[in-house]
Amino acid sequence: MTATPAAVAPPKNASKVESHRADAELPMAGEPAVPFLEIEALRAREFIPAAKEALTDLIAEQGQSKLIRPVFNWAGRNSLFPLHWGLACCAIEFAAAFGARWDAERFGVVPRSSPRQSDLMIVNGTVTWKVAHKLITLYEQMPEPKWVIAMGNCATGGGPFRTAYSVVPGVDKLVPVDVYIAGCPPRPEAMLDGILLLETLIRERKE
Amino acid sequence: MKPEDLARSLPPVLAPVLLGVEAFPGFAARVRFRREGALDVFRAIHDLGFTHLAMIGGIDWVDHREVIYTVWSDEARTYLLLSTDVPADDPRVESAVPVWPSANWHEREAWELVGITFDHHPDLRHLLTPDGYAFHPLLRSFKIHEPEELEVKTRHV
């Protein structure tokens, strides 16, 4: 099979594919479209020529600073690496979301075992005061830019244990939270929905 | 093993600290003793073959507190309940770690949740609550705090 020339234009069904996604708009509304970002998927051998061509043109056209942010957002939101850890029962649903049935890896979400390699912390379970400072340490060990998803009622606001003597009533008391997912536990679909919502937020990120 | 048999097989020197050996549902017997002779009672019970300490618990009876020990004998295949009363204003008892090393974490837990101090414990630290936690949350006098209040108190002690 010969390598096709760099396919910069979106595939024919791209608009159909994107239309149901909340992030159908381009990152900077009102600015010239960045064709590179309309590509949903490329073969590996097509990627480098396509990227090179698109970037060269665009840098010449728009200057570097306007380009860097959308490209980084595009790369970041399609390769979210959550920290692989579990705090309570929600971790079971977290694990199920990476199994065969829901397969969160479709969205580029791959759990990593080290906070140094993660950019997303999914707080999946009850946070106790005992584990609070370890959670903060892990968060601080993650490289910037980083995001936090509070998964389940416990992480959102303490859940059924809100008034318990040992439970942090919401992980937002400890670290800044970007997305809250309701449910006790949230189903894996809900977790994937939260991740897609986070991707929308990253797409709109400006600085 | 009947309670009478057990009472007969305990060494007579323990008589001053023993308060009673009586039947108790689910256990071979319940041995009540004064806290002053706790370590001697533990040694004697251990010598009778009760080599496994299954549990240490604390009960808050408001006017006093009770420490209970559940021990298991592989030979007799039975549980035994040991219990001692401690006053609420001075809740101390001798640590069982020299006799049953597994008492270590049980005593840490009873100390932080029910506020019973175990003398000569090798390492009496918080087990389930953070360091500096100011409450004994399983006491009846513990009120459910507003989360914010709990947070502030936990952070500043």
Ligand code: SF4
């Ligand atoms: S929200 Fe429900 S399922 Fe999730 S950790 Fe809390 S109690 Fe468990």
